[in-house]
Amino acid sequence: MPETKYKRILLKLSGEALAGEKKTGVDAEVLGKICDQVKNVVELGVEVAIVVGGGNFWRGRYGHQMERTTSDYMGMLATAMNGLALQDALESRGIMTRLQTAIEMREVAEPYIRRKATKHLEKGRVVIFSCGTGNPYFTTDTAAALRAAEINAEVILLAKTIDGVYSADPKIDKNAIKYDEITYLDILNQDLKVMDATATSLCMDNHIPLIVFGIDKPENMVRIVEGEKIGTMVK
Numbered sequence: 001m002p003e004t005k006y007k008r009i010l011l012k013l014s015g016e017a018l019a020g021e022k023k024t025g026v027d028a029e030v031l032g033k034i035c036d037q038v039k040n041v042v043e044l045g046v047e048v049a050i051v052v053g054g055g056n057f058w059r060g061r062y063g064h065q066m067e068r069t070t071s072d073y074m075g076m077l078a079t080a081m082n083g084l085a086l087q088d089a090l091e092s093r094g095i096m097t098r099l100q101t102a103i104e105m106r107e108v109a110e111p112y113i114r115r116k117a118t119k120h121l122e123k124g125r126v127v128i129f130s131c132g133t134g135n136p137y138f139t140t141d142t143a144a145a146l147r148a149a150e151i152n153a154e155v156i157l158l159a160k161t162i163d164g165v166y167s168a169d170p171k172i173d174k175n176a177i178k179y180d181e182i183t184y185l186d187i188l189n190q191d192l193k194v195m196d197a198t199a200t201s202l203c204m205d206n207h208i209p210l211i212v213f214g215i216d217k218p219e220n221m222v223r224i225v226e227g228e229k230i231g232t233m234v235k
Contacts, residue, residue: 005227008047008121010153011038012144015056015082017159017215024056026085035089037218038126042095046225047121049151050128051144052086054078072136076103079140083130084108090126097126102134102143114150121151141199149206156203156210157224158195163214164232165194181233184210194234203234210234 013034020027042048057078060071080101087097098120099109110116112129120127132143148156165187168176184204187194194200194212203210213220213231220230 004044004046004225006046006154006225008049008151008153009041009155009157009225010049010051010144010148010151011157011159011221012141013050013052013082013086013159013215014140014161015053015078016161018052018082018085019056026056026082031085031089034215034218035086035093035095037221038090039093039095040219040222041225042124042126044222044225047124048126049117049121049147049153050086050126051140051147052079052082052128052130053140054080054082057081069136073103076131076134079130079132080105080109083128086128095126096124097128099128099130102129102131117147118151127151139196139199141195142202145195145199145202145206145208148208149202153208156208157221158210158212159215159218160212161215163217165192165212165234167192179232180229181235184234187234 016023018026018031020030038048054075058075060075083099083101087099090097100112100117101109102112104111109130117127129143129147132138132140133146144156162170165179165182166176170176184200187200188197211224211231211233213224224230
């Protein structure tokens with residue numbers, strides 16, 4: 001088995017990443033490609049946790065006329081749907097998983113318990129964290145930073161629709177500069193929107209490195225854990 005740079009990682013997936021070009025719902029082909037690469041990472045002996053968003057089913061902006069707390073709880077339920085989809089796809093590939101939710105729904109998932117999560121990881125199971133932090137007004141980016149700190153993840157792999165961190169949106173500004181490395185403080189000062197400010201500060205305070213890469217090439221997950229420089233390193 002080849003040597004890997006990281007032994008325990010947290011993968012942050014947006015809901016939109018699971019939707020593919022359809023932009024809504026779950027694209028089975030895209031989901032399959034992602035889970036194939038997660039399987040490859042697990043087979044390298046790396047412990048993998050996943051935090052998944054819910055934007056392919058519900059985003060807060062859809063509920064702009066709705067009370068914020070209600071809208072946020074609807075988003076949390078959307079992340080549970082994505083968590084179930086990931087669990088099913090991974091287990092169909094022979095990878096044992098545990099879905100843990102920050103809101104109790106015992107019939108479909110375990111409640112989030114840190115000690116249980118770390119035991120599952122130590123046994124080689126992929127642990128999927130859904131429902132964010134379980135609190136309104138916090139994003140799944142913040143949930144990713146929080147869970148990474150709690151389980152002592154060595155790095156967060158942040159899968160985005162662009163292949164790294166740029167000085168501006170490269171889809172709008174053709175002169176945008178891609179960074180190979182950048183600090184959390186620079187992200188906050190330049191308001192680069194890599195993660196929300198709460199998540200960025202939490203990563204910075206807990207010294208958790210972040211690697212931003214393009215989800216259009218999910219095989220980059222394997223290359224990253226093997227130590228190859230892909231995307232943008234934030235530290």
